[in-house]
Amino acid sequence: MPFDAHDDVPDEALLVLFANGDSAAARVLTLRLTPxxxxxxxxxxxxxxxxEDVAQEAMLRLWKQARDWRQGEAKVTTWLYRVVANLCIDRQRRARGGSVALDAIPEPSDGRASAVEEMQEHARAEALQTALNDLPERQRQAVVLRHIEGLANPEIAGIMEITVEAVESLTSRGKRALSAALAGRQEELGYVDER
Incomplete structure (x- = not known):
């Protein structure tokens, strides 16, 4: 199958195609899922x-799982989010004793923002990441999956292996904690009410 012919193929089918030797399916799936x-x-x-290390490890695990993948049991993205979360939790547990420091500046999305806008966006992203880092692991994972990744509560429940009610509780508590952490920084971050 030509490379472009795979664009509309579901993730699960691409994984099965890869397991059967289709390298174009692997390229499409890699380009689709790695970001x-x-x-x-x-x-x-x-x-x-x-x-980057976690993403690479998660994708390697996906390729190793390909031959044994059973379609219909789980979505590839659900499986990957769970693997990523577990790998991140493992890394954080090994690094206990201090908070994980922000290490890099996020790149601007379109490159056309002014220097001031880029600095403002960086400050906002850094403030959010710092506030996220202060949340308990499970709250952070639920908030990220729901409000940043945009997943539905039932899918999050499957990823985290908890009930939908537990997801709702975690996201609610996490949002309240984030609001409290960022409440005093609205003006500094450029969120001034324009009335």
């Missing part, structure tokens, strides 16, 4: 280098 996996790991760890 999401990397972003998720970065949001959980707050460290770009560590997130």
């Amino acid at each position: 999401r996996v990397m972003a998720h790991a970065y949001r959980l760890l707050g460290n770009r280098a560590e997130a």
Whole structure:
């Protein structure tokens, strides 16, 4: 199958095609999933280098799982989010004794923002990441999956292996904690009410 012919193929089918020797399917799946996996790991760890390591490890585990993948049991993205979360938790547990420092400046999305806008966006991203880092692991994971990744509560429940009610509780508590952590910084971060 030509490379472009895979664009509309679901993740699970691409994984099966890869397991059967289709290298174009692997390229499409890699290009489709790696940015999401990397972003998720970065949001959980707050460290770009560590997130890259986690993303690479998660994708390697996916390729190793390909031959044994059973379609219909789980979505590839659900499986990957769970693997990334577990790898991040393992890294954080090994690094206990201090908080994970922010290590890199996020790149601007379109390159056309002014220097002031870029600095403002960086300050906002850094403030959010710092506030996320202060949340308990499970709250941080639920908030990131729900409000940054945009997943639905049932899918989050599957990833975290908890009930939907537990997801709702974790995200609610996490949002309150984030609001409290960022409440005094609205003006500094450029969120001034324009009335």
